[in-house]
Amino acid sequence: MNKPTRIILFAGGSLGDWALAEVREGDCLVGVDRGALFLVRHGLRPRLSIGDFDSVTPEEWAEIRAHSEEVRSCDPVMKDLTDTEMGFAWALEQGAQEIVLAGALGSRFDHALANVHLLWKGLRAGARCRIVDATNEIMLADRELTLGPSRFPHVSLLPLTPEVTGITLSGFQYPLKNATLRLGDTLGISNVLTADSGTISVASGCLIVIRSMD
Structure with missing residues (x-):
């Protein structure tokens, strides 16, 4: 087979x-x-x-x-x-x-x-x-991840590792450039795409990427 x-x-x-x-x-x-x-x-x-x-x-x-x-x-x-x-x-x-x-x-x-x-x-x-x-879709990003159209409008980022550095977002309502998220930070909650696709780039560490609907 x-x-x-x-x-x-x-x-x-x-x-x-x-x-x-x-x-x-x-x-x-x-x-x-x-x-x-x-x-x-x-x-x-x-x-x-x-x-x-x-x-x-x-x-x-x-x-x-x-x-x-x-x-x-x-x-x-x-x-x-x-x-x-x-x-x-x-x-x-x-x-x-x-x-x-x-x-x-x-x-x-x-x-x-x-x-x-x-x-x-x-x-x-x-x-x-x-x-x-x-109501949810969950994936991980440790380098670059592109998100396309989806039935889940909200995008949240949470660190899986203690620290995630070099986070850059393009195509989102709330962009980030070379940002750092540490365990306990909520900066990455409830973003939305403003373009047909959005890109999440990470320099080190790993993010949990959660797409969700209300």
Whole structure:
């Protein structure tokens, strides 16, 4: 089987029609725990369903197994990684150029924050990675990132590393030139594009870039 260029992970957090709209022809779909059930119940066949599946009933588990190309399950207690990290690690092993995480945000802030940190692993591996849900899109920038038109009008920048230097913004309502953001700074919150595209440049460190709607 050819290596996929784009993988979408459907995790067990908040999912909806917006997540289905992310799917393109040729995408490799991975169901993580209850995210696998979401896929199969919407007529989509996961290339891989992975996790401990402690959030599904025996009947739902049978449904997932019947409609997945491959299933990998583990003990819900004796494991070192979250279900989402297991799926993300598999996606990186495939050498995908782009990885999208849907259902990676929800009511558990600890899991949501851990999933944002997974983007760092993707960045280091050279993959374009982002998290998306109904009202947010999250990615990282450590060199240069160009943002185009989007359903998310607001753009916020927060440091992932203790200090991010040389931040320059073009195409934004509130431009920056060679600015520095440190952990705890809120200068980068709620900017907006004023052009068809905007560019974020960074000299050192890494930014969390959050596009959102009210």
